[in-house]
């Protein structure tokens with residue numbers, strides 16, 4: 001059965017605390033911490049972007065997959081912050097990991113679910129027998145407008161997955177996609193920051209689509225919430241996934257391992273994929289995992305994974321997700337953050 | 349400003365650390381050469397350099413070239429890779445007071461510079477401290 | 481091969497020469513050399529210049545400067561070897577006279593550096609390093625020499641204070657040189673506490689951005705003996721060597737191999753030992769450069785350049801006076817002119833015309849001029865004939 005043969009994560013080392021942002025805008029940090037379960041978020045360095053983080057995540061995935069990169073038939077990167085408006089991120093990543101030139105490449109964009117979109121297509125190509133291996137990456141260096149509520153959560157990170165049929169560590173037993181046209185969040189061309197529709201992003205958007213996809217995939221697979229060792233939802237903040245989990249009948253412990261947002265922030269296309277890498281780092285053979293992404297606009301991709309015996313061989317072959325989250329962190333002030341995120345207008 | 353061809357030509361070295369190993373004496377040249385400096389042979393095999401090494405010497409650039417203005421101060425060093433090959437690159441994710449000769453590092457893929465707001469984005473290798 | 485002599489030298493006051501163009505400073509220095517030599521014609525000219533194209537947007541200097549000097553239609557060619565361009569041009573002039581091709585050859589060096597911004601100058605100078613594998617990563621020349629300094633300090637225990645002492649000594653000498661850009665004396669504390677450029681080098685470890693030109697006139701030794709009214713200075717030997725352009729491709733980052741190679745040849749051709757040399761003008765573009773240079777030239781043991789400087793061995797009156805002119809550090813470093821100005825200083829010293837900075841009983845002098853981080857090096861040994 002087709003599934004994941006290698007996975008890897010990457011996050012920058014810089015962090016900014018919610019209090020530091022709140023101090024600048026005179027808001028109440030506690031309301032973000034308690035209300036949205038946000039503590040701090042990752043910030044990319046000046047020399048980091050979707051491409052560099054994708055390369056590092058992909059290299060970690062290759063270390064675990066232990067395959068010749070020339071056998072990778074597709075490189076897909078999902079992001080809403082591709083460094084170029086025109087020119088693919090995937091070509092750089094494919095070249096850097098040594099997968100070129102006999103490879104299909106595409107950049108995906110669908111707000112925060114572009115990463116799982118790439119995973120969905122990569123998996124489909126493997127299941128169709130079109131290629132031996134396919135690489136899908138979710139990565140973002142997302143930006144929220146200064147003082148907007150999003151500024152407290154928009155973060156940077158990447159997760160990469162290599163799909164194949166040999167030496168699979170996590171079989172994909174079911175998938176389901178759920179999509180409607182719902183304008184809850186968008187960014188027009190040439191605009192630096194996205195806009196969102198406030199509370200409209202909740203019930204008719206995030207909750208409706210996640211629940212739509214989750215309920216459907218459980219129905220077609222005949223699974224109940226208690227069948228899953230871990231569940232990962234898209235994490236725009238710490239509160240939404242907790243709430244939707246509760247509404248769907250999951251216990252907080254099932255969400256715990258994959259819930260990275262409070263200390264990482266919302267890595268957009270990397271959000272639920274990084275939650276999945278954190279789960280795979282500790283998953284045991286036989287366990288089943290439910291993952292549901294969400295992308296504004298709006299849609300959700302749901303996946304059910306079944307962990308195989310092979311997982312224990314590869315978990316230690318590359319840095320774990322929590323290594324990136326907890327080691328070598330550097331806290332920065334808002335001035336440094338503004339510099340790193342190029343919010344300061346420079347001289348000619 | 350040069351065309352992007354000049355950048356593109358060096359991609360195998362900048363992205364994948366491709367070097368040339370002399371078929372005569374085994375010396376490894378990065379970047380690859382057409383003639384071995386040690387033995388004069390002209391046949392080489394493509395090899396990828398290891399991604400681990402240590403700092404042989406370093407500095408902190410405080411007065412940078414204009415393309416690097418927003419990055420200063422930044423550390424730069426000569427890195428001796430595990431197979432003895434030397435290269436020069438920035439040492440990222442490292443404050444000046446953490447730097448030392450002999451410090452273990454790993455090579456990461458990073459953005460080096462941008463050719464202005466409308467030009468190409470130039471990627472390459474940087475060393476980052478190995479802290480574990 | 482004919483024996484060759486220097487019969488004329490020409491310097492001008494160096495510095496930020498806002499009111500003067502490249503052609504003006506060159507012609508002023510060249511005319512001073514022609515007047516000093518007392519010759520009535522020039523057979524051929526070489527111009528050392530590193531980067532007039534990037535500094536003032538002007539290539540084709542041979543024709544331009546021969547025309548403005550009023551010596552056209554003689555052959556005139558620009559010679560480039562980064563910061564060793566002046567020394568390399570002098571060597572070409574030497575070869576042309578020695579070979580018998582020409583009798584009176586003018587060698588000039590020039591660089592007009594202040595017509596571009598600081599960033600523009602940094603970029604122009606950086607073209608002497610490996611563009612794809614050094615400069616691409618954001619290195620600067622102070623950065624390259626700083627890495628050499630760090631390695632030298634680690635390996636040999638060279639101290640921050642010893643580096644500073646090079647600058648202190650060269651400013652002391654420069655204060656006695658009317659042509660020098662900087663006439664002020666400095667202290668070790670001032671050097672160490674001045675603004676950091678590339679750790680461990682501060683701004684006072686670095687040679688400055690300078691507008692300047694220098695010129696020398698070469699002729700067969702026999703002709704010099706007949707026409708010169710001044711002590712005749714013979715070019716005992718001329719040599720040059722190259723090394724990897726990128727510092728990380730060298731076997732020993734603390735060692736200037738091209739300087740050692742060029743010096744070994746020069747000593748052999750001249751039939752002298754380092755201990756026979758009475759004074760040397762060496763390429764102190766940074767304080768560490770002088771320490772490495774005096775080691776490579778054999779004036780001090782490897783690794784002892786710092787302690788020898790601290791002990792005063794390289795001061796005027798010391799065992800081997802280095803850079804009595806003030807060196808690149810105090811006299812200034814208009815890159816293409818530097819190598820020719822070194823010749824001018826040695827000739828001045830050997831003639832006994834150096835005034836307050838005169839090295840006693842100077843009979844043999846050496847010049848060492850290097851390009852980049854010593855990927856090219858030119859050495860000349862001169863002697864009172």
Ligand SMILES: [Zn+2]
Pocket residue numbers: 370371372373374375384385386387388389
């Ligand atoms: Zn060889």
